[in-house]
Structure formats: C-alpha cells, structure tokens
Amino acid sequence: MSTHNESKINQLLQLQPPGVVLLASWLTEKGYSLDLQKRYRKSKWLESIGSGAMKRTGEKVDVTGALFALQSQKGMSIHIGAKSALAYLGKVQYLELNSKKVFLFGDKNEKLPAWFNQYQWGVEINYYSTSFLPPGRGLTTIDQAAFQLKISSAARAMMECLYLVPEEQPLLECYELMESLNNLPPAKVQTLLEACTSVKVKRLFLYLAEKANHAWFNHLKHDQIDLGSGKRSLVKNGTYVAKYQITVPQELENYGH
Structure with a gap:
C-alpha cells in the first residue's frame, strides 16, 4: 500500500474512537471511496462485519x-x-x-x-x-x-x-x-x-x-x-x-x- 494510502488510513482511524463500527456510507462521505475501502480490507486494516459495515482488524465491537x-x-x-x-x-x-x-x-x-x-x-x-x-x-x-x-x-x-x-x-x-x-x-x-x-x-x-x-x-x-x-x-x-x-x-x- 502506498505511503499516501497509509497516511489516509491513519487519519481515518483517528476520526472515530476504537471499538466502534465503521459504516461504508459514512467513509464514502469522508472521501474514502469504496475502492479504497476494499484495499484497506485486503491489506487487513479493516475487516467486514456485514454488508456496508466494517471494524478495525483485531478489534472487538459490541x-x-x-x-x-x-x-x-x-x-x-x-x-x-x-x-x-x-x-x-x-x-x-x-x-x-x-x-x-x-x-x-x-x-x-x-x-x-x-x-x-x-x-x-x-x-x-x-x-x-x-x-x-x-x-x-x-x-x-x-x-x-x-x-x-x-x-x-x-x-x-x-x-x-x-x-x-x-x-x-x-x-x-x-x-x-x-x-x-x-x-x-x-x-x-x-x-x-x-x-x-x-x-x-x-x-x-x-x-x-x-x-x-x-x-x-x-x-x-x-x-x-x-x-x-x-x-x-x-x-x-x-x-x-x-x-x-x-x-x-x-x-x-x-x-x-
């Protein structure tokens, strides 16, 4: 993953507190395209918990x-x-x-x-x-x-x-x-x-x-x-x-x- 994308994901992870679900629609509004979200999942930054919803990899969400x-x-x-x-x-x-x-x-x-x-x-x-x-x-x-x-x-x-x-x-x-x-x-x-x-x-x-x-x-x-x-x-x-x-x-x- 490019340095630019790593910087962007770090900004993203600071936008929301740990332990929360990240919605694809909200990420898109914040400038994280569906294609970029897909790359984050592929790179194991994020993982899907269902259609249109993700969490940080390794985190538990309730x-x-x-x-x-x-x-x-x-x-x-x-x-x-x-x-x-x-x-x-x-x-x-x-x-x-x-x-x-x-x-x-x-x-x-x-x-x-x-x-x-x-x-x-x-x-x-x-x-x-x-x-x-x-x-x-x-x-x-x-x-x-x-x-x-x-x-x-x-x-x-x-x-x-x-x-x-x-x-x-x-x-x-x-x-x-x-x-x-x-x-x-x-x-x-x-x-x-x-x-x-x-x-x-x-x-x-x-x-x-x-x-x-x-x-x-x-x-x-x-x-x-x-x-x-x-x-x-x-x-x-x-x-x-x-x-x-x-x-x-x-x-x-x-x-x-």
Whole structure:
C-alpha cells in the first residue's frame, strides 16, 4: 500500500474512537471511496462485519459500538431504552436483569440495518420502532470506554417499559422500577408526558408515580397532560382504578397496603 494510502488510513482511524463500527456510507462521505475501502480490507486494516459495515482488524465491537455508528455516522435516533437503559443508569439494583437481552427503541421510520440484525452480538436484540414519544426527546449521554452513547433518560426509559405492558413487560415489575425513580426532574417528566401520544403510557405512569408516593409527582401540571377518554383494561378480572380509568392487576393495586 502506498505511503499516501497509509497516511489516509491513519487519519481515518483517528476520526472515530476504537471499538466502534465503521459504516461504508459514512467513509464514502469522508472521501474514502469504496475502492479504497476494499484495499484497506485486503491489506487487513479493516475487516467486514456485514454488508456496508466494517471494524478495525483485531478489534472487538459490541452493540454499543454499533449503536454509536448509527447515532454518530448516520444520525439515527435508535438507542438503548426501557429496562436496559435503567440498568445502564444504575436504577435496577434489586431486580433480576437479563443482561443477555437488550431493548432498543427508534423512530417509526427507522429500521435496523441488515448487518446489525445478522451480526452475532452475543445478546438478544429486541427492537421497537415507534413514535409514541418524539425521536431524540428525553435522551441522556453515558460514557463508554472510548466514546459517548445516547440512551433513554430514566423518565423516558420508564415510559418505554410501560409501552411494552402487558405483552412484554409485567406491570408489577414496572411498579418496582418506578419505586426507584425518586429524583426525576418534574419539568422534564412534564415535557415528556405532554409529548407522549400513548394514553395507556401516560395513565400508567401517573398511576404508578402516585402509588410510589414520589415528591416530584406533586409538581406535575396534571391539567396539561391529555389522558384521553374512556376506560382502558390491561388485564382481565383486575381492579378498576377510577381516577385513571384503568384496570390493573389486583396484586398491584394491593401492593404495599
């Protein structure tokens, strides 16, 4: 390989932190043609992990390195959410968390690329594309070894858990998660609740927050949150909570009494 190309690959390797996926489309935008990328792979600088995606040869990449590429190189809103985000934020101390399962959320128009779905990350990926919350709203940044990653804040992650109720997330476990969220900023919670389009999520969030007796709950402007009309039943033969017009498991309603 020519000295010029070696200099160019060194510049490239400084552009992105170690441990992240390098997308062919992003490299092309940065002036690294597909032909040059092919030569880098042939020279063992880079190795393919699927169509349109590479990593530095000899490096290990995990789901966070892949998400970093989607966020920083493609500008996508796909992020770690729900219970997985709460685990990253240290909010799941006493709950059994299956670290082999990762919950990801993205906008309704965003799909995980084929290379992402086909690569063996060593964890089960559960991806939900939905716009019940605006993309990018209510995210926070966490530090990885060599880069920063956007994930759901505690308030958004809680709402994502409730979005998965009852099919993929037990409501009683959501209450146990809510109990640990005693210091949420009311203004940020308010903004998310006002932007949320899921009546189920909003009613459950307020019900669980009130049941957990969180001080921040009292600072919310309830009249500015649209809770829709009509009853919502989450379980058969449950207990009806008139204030929020929801039917919840009797076990939950009696919890802590």
